[in-house]
Amino acid sequence: MTDALLTLSGVHTHIGPYHILQGVDLIVPQGGVTVLLGRNGAGKTTTLRTIMGLWKASQGDVRFEDHVITRLDTPEISRRGIAFVPEDMGIFTDLTVAENMLLAAANGPIDEKRLAWIKELFPPIGTFWNSSAGTLSGGQKQMLAVARAIIEPRRLILIDEPTKGLAPAIINAMTDALRELKNTDTTILLVEQNFTMASSIGDTVAVMDDGRIIHAGAMQELVDDADLQEKLMGLSLEAHQ
Amino acid sequence: MSDTTIKPRIEKIPLSEQFFQKLPVLLVPILAVAGLLAIGNPASWLTLTVAGLAMGMMIFIMASGLTVVFGLMDVINFGHGAFVAVGAFVGFTVLAWLAGWTASPSVMLNLTAVLIAILAAMLVTGLLGYAFERVIVMPVYGEHLKQILVTMGGLIVAQQMIYVVWGPDELHISRPEAFKGSLVIGEAAIEKYRLVAVGIGLALFLGMRHILKSTKVGLLVRAGVENGEMVEALGYRIRLLFLIVFMTGSALAGLGGVMWGLYQETITAHMGSEIMVLVFIVVIIGGLGSVEGCFIGAMLVGLLANYTAFLAPKVALISTIALMVAILMWRPQGLYPVVKAK
Ligand SMILES: Nc1ncnc2c1ncn2[C@@H]1O[C@H](COP(=O)(O)OP(=O)(O)O)[C@@H](O)[C@H]1O
Numbered sequence: 186m187t188d189a190l191l192t193l194s195g196v197h198t199h200i201g202p203y204h205i206l207q208g209v210d211l212i213v214p215q216g217g218v219t220v221l222l223g224r225n226g227a228g229k230t231t232t233l234r235t236i237m238g239l240w241k242a243s244q245g246d247v248r249f250e251d252h253v254i255t256r257l258d259t260p261e262i263s264r265r266g267i268a269f270v271p272e273d274m275g276i277f278t279d280l281t282v283a284e285n286m287l288l289a290a291a292n293g294p295i296d297e298k299r300l301a302w303i304k305e306l307f308p309p310i311g312t313f314w315n316s317s318a319g320t321l322s323g324g325q326k327q328m329l330a331v332a333r334a335i336i337e338p339r340r341l342i343l344i345d346e347p348t349k350g351l352a353p354a355i356i357n358a359m360t361d362a363l364r365e366l367k368n369t370d371t372t373i374l375l376v377e378q379n380f381t382m383a384s385s386i387g388d389t390v391a392v393m394d395d396g397r398i399i400h401a402g403a404m405q406e407l408v409d410d411a412d413l414q415e416k417l418m419g420l421s422l423e424a425h426q
Numbered sequence: 427m428s429d430t431t432i433k434p435r436i437e438k439i440p441l442s443e444q445f446f447q448k449l450p451v452l453l454v455p456i457l458a459v460a461g462l463l464a465i466g467n468p469a470s471w472l473t474l475t476v477a478g479l480a481m482g483m484m485i486f487i488m489a490s491g492l493t494v495v496f497g498l499m500d501v502i503n504f505g506h507g508a509f510v511a512v513g514a515f516v517g518f519t520v521l522a523w524l525a526g527w528t529a530s531p532s533v534m535l536n537l538t539a540v541l542i543a544i545l546a547a548m549l550v551t552g553l554l555g556y557a558f559e560r561v562i563v564m565p566v567y568g569e570h571l572k573q574i575l576v577t578m579g580g581l582i583v584a585q586q587m588i589y590v591v592w593g594p595d596e597l598h599i600s601r602p603e604a605f606k607g608s609l610v611i612g613e614a615a616i617e618k619y620r621l622v623a624v625g626i627g628l629a630l631f632l633g634m635r636h637i638l639k640s641t642k643v644g645l646l647v648r649a650g651v652e653n654g655e656m657v658e659a660l661g662y663r664i665r666l667l668f669l670i671v672f673m674t675g676s677a678l679a680g681l682g683g684v685m686w687g688l689y690q691e692t693i694t695a696h697m698g699s700e701i702m703v704l705v706f707i708v709v710i711i712g713g714l715g716s717v718e719g720c721f722i723g724a725m726l727v728g729l730l731a732n733y734t735a736f737l738a739p740k741v742a743l744i745s746t747i748a749l750m751v752a753i754l755m756w757r758p759q760g761l762y763p764v765v766k767a768k
């Protein structure tokens with residue numbers, strides 16, 4: 186097994202009076218795609234937000250590249266090389282596509298070569314470069330959200346349900362782009378309810394329920410083991426197929 | 427990417443909708459024409475219109491900071507008027523020191539004196555804004571009720587401090603020679619100072635628009651208004667942005683205070699809280715957080731206040747409130763509703 190890039194140990198997160206994460210242990214290995222599965226309300230989004238520092242863990246530790254980042258501010262976590270594509274995409278609709286990208290390149294001017302590569306991955310970014318981001322379709326907004334996350338080289342990208350509500354053709358395009366991203370040295374932690382998509386690009390998988398990780402292992406293992414799938418899927422996945 | 431084609435989706439906005447979107451901008455000329463019809467006499471109308479625009483510009487200067495602070499930081503600052511008053515008093519003090527220059531017939535010396543007064547006022551209110559944000563506002567981010575109480579408390583403290591430094595009496599501030607008197611155009615007399623106010627206000631509006639549209643800080647402010655969390659997730663320290671915006675807004679209120687003081691030629695410790703009624707009306711009319719809306723709202727309020735003061739002085743006071751009610755019935759979020767995530 187490769188080295189861990191990100192490790193959550195015994196992470197608890199409270200939102201107001203609610204105890205949402207109840208001791209999450211998760212290892213994201215260096216390289217490849219780790220998929221986080223689980224039914225609605227299991228705590229996947231909360232896990233990503235806790236890693237990003239948008240909600241603070243009340244107990245436990247988040248380690249990234251041998252540093253504890255649990256108590257760092259979100260901007261600091263971002264600057265250490267973690268990008269975040271939230272469930273609602275977090276597009277600045279009042280700004281143009283170009284302006285969204287410009288802000289995403291927080292460390293200086295946009296690297297033109299990288300931008301050209303991104304425009305190849307996601308053609309609408311080029312087509313609508315000067316359009317207001319608010320006029321993009323749902324799929325195009327999702328592409329912009331991922332494009333923003335990769336405009337600068339990142340160690341880790343957290344992506345929350347990028348295929349939610351998208352048409353099959355766009356899901357395929359998105360999957361292809363993520364697969365290509367995998368070949369760079371960026372690690373992806375992907376929250377996904379679409380098991381077909383998830384199993385097609387995932388290397389490692391973790392399944393959540395009720396604020397805990399209930400299964401973790403290689404994706405292939407889960408794909409091959411119908412019984413295990415049955416057990417976990419019955420709990421968490423089938424409803425979303 | 428695969429060969430999937432993603433249909434470009436360029437929205438053709440129907441003409442009727444385009445008109446509807448532009449309507450807020452058209453309200454200003456519509457009101458001006460309505461004023462002309464109601465007043466009848468073009469000379470009086472011209473005088474009142476320039477007076478209204480000047481008043482609107484000054485209100486805009488005071489309100490612009492408040493609306494951006496609200497949009498970006500979600501902070502309701504009832505203490506904003508303190509910066510207006512402090513700015514006016516600091517400006518007064520500087521102009522009093524430079525009395526030789528303001529009384530001089532040299533336009534250059536007059537202008538320099540006013541410029542120094544403005545810069546001093548903006549510097550003091552900007553620094554005061556720094557202290558206000560760190561001490562009073564920072565502990566109550568996200569809590570509106572506490573913000574209202576605590577910023578009102580800050581206002582009272584600031585007013586008392588003015589009493590301590592400048593005494594309890596109202597002070598008279600006289601305009602420099604160059605700004606005194608009127609230009610006569612045909613039969614209309616237009617106060618020179620009002621033209622100056624219109625010029626400064628317009629320049630400020632265009633400058634703010636430029637900053638918000640074409641600089642990274644401006645983009646961050648607009649992005650932060652919509653989704654502050656995402657701005658942080660991209661690696662920017664939004665708290666620093668808050669501080670810069672708060673200080674800028676305070677300094678602009680100070681600028682507005684100097685200009686309003688020179689306009690009224692009298693300043694009092696509570697002038698800030700008095701003008702704040704109009705400032706809040708303008709911010710609400712424009713759409714909380716919208717600089718453009720704030721500008722148009724200020725023009726409407728300025729014009730309407732001057733027209734009604736001439737036509738029906740008794741209703742002048744309630745006319746601006748009636749305007750706010752009418753606009754909110756038409757657009758409950760104000761002229762230019764600001765997009766907010768969640
Ligand atoms: N802002 C919030 N306030 C209160 N409870 C929340 C909030 N966000 C999420 N929750 C609750 O936390 C649990 C986990 O939510 P979430 O992490 O969004 O799940 P998932 O992403 O797996 O669907 C759910 O029960 C949800 O109702």
Ligand SMILES: [Mg+2]
Nearest residue numbers: 229230231272
């Ligand atoms: Mg979720």
